[in-house]
Amino acid sequence: MQSPDAVAAAVGRNVRALRQQRRMTIDAxxxxxxxxxxxxxxxxxxxxxxxxGTLVALAAALRVGVASLVxxxxxxxxxxxxxxxAARLWSSAxxxxxxxxxxxxxxxxxxxxxxxxxxxxxxxxxxxxMGTQEVLSVLSGRLDLCVGxxxxxxxxxxxxxxxxxxxxxxxSVGDVPVRFVMVVLQPGDAGLVPPTSIAEAxxxxx
Numbered sequence: 001m002q003s004p005d006a007v008a009a010a011v012g013r014n015v016r017a018l019r020q021q022r023r024m025t026i027d028a029x030x031x032x033x034x035x036x037x038x039x040x041x042x043x044x045x046x047x048x049x050x051x052x053g054t055l056v057a058l059a060a061a062l063r064v065g066v067a068s069l070v071x072x073x074x075x076x077x078x079x080x081x082x083x084x085x086a087a088r089l090w091s092s093a094x095x096x097x098x099x100x101x102x103x104x105x106x107x108x109x110x111x112x113x114x115x116x117x118x119x120x121x122x123x124x125x126x127x128x129x130m131g132t133q134e135v136l137s138v139l140s141g142r143l144d145l146c147v148g149x150x151x152x153x154x155x156x157x158x159x160x161x162x163x164x165x166x167x168x169x170x171x172s173v174g175d176v177p178v179r180f181v182m183v184v185l186q187p188g189d190a191g192l193v194p195p196t197s198i199a200e201a202x203x204x205x206x
Contacts, residue, residue: 004049005046007049007070008043008046008047008048008049009046010069010070010071011043011046011049011050011055011069011070012043012044012045012046013046014068014069014070014071015029015040015043015044015058015062015069016044018062018064018068018069019044019062021108022062022063024062026040026041026044029058029061029062032061033054033057033058033060033061034057035054035057035058039054040058043058055069055070079102081101081102086099086100086101086102086114087099087100088100090123092118092121092123094118094120094121095116095118095121096115096116096117096118096121096123096172096177097115097116098113098114098115098123099113099114099115100112100113101113101114108185108186108187109184109185109186109187110183110184110185110186111183111184111186112181112182112183113181113182113183113184114179114181115170115178115179115180115181115182116177116178116179117141117143117170117171117172117177117178117179118172118177119172119174119175119176119177120172121171121172122144122169122170122171122172123169123170123171124167124168124169125164125167125168125169125170126167127164127165127166127167127168128164128165128184128186129165129186130165131165131186131187132163132164132165132184132185132186132187133161133162133163133164133184133185134161134162134164134168134182134183134184134185135159135160135161135182135183135185136154136159136160136161136162136170136180136181136182136183137157137158137159137160137180137181137182138154138155138156138157138158138159138178138179138180139156139179139180139181140156140176140177140178140179141155141156141172141173141174141176141177141178141179142154142155142156142172142173142174142176142178143155143158143170143171143172143173143178143180144169144170144171144172144173145160145162145168145169145170145171146168146169146171147162147163147164147166147168148166148167148168153173154180164184
């Protein structure tokens, strides 16, 4: 069983981490939980053991269970998704595909995608919410990236980062497939959930 000091340290560490993840100030958390600013500071600095009522109020304000506040495991969380568990969420008649490798839950969403576009094939991405960024690195082949009115030609080893709140298109260039990995960074918790599918690409004009 954890000692009172260990419990206080775990609660302080977890409350501070969850508050920061949700971009809440100390004052905002105090108001949401119905406690004083000083109480939140004391808890985050492990200078006291909160009452059960205070723990329940903080957990509700942070949208977690009490177990998430008192968990004392200091080991970093490690999540492995094997290749067989990855989800192919888009494919085309030409044999192109987009595989969702792994991602995080809201409020700050990070997604890792593995794309293959066959020669002449492409995918039209819809505009994401403001603040979303994509980081893309070409593993092989040649890629044409169009973001709004801007076009970039990328080859093996090239990496690009762009704001994705405008429509964008990825197109394979040349006579060999292009393969690239892409990270989507979407801050905030505006009702976002991990993807279950993505829209079909439009057929490129002849």
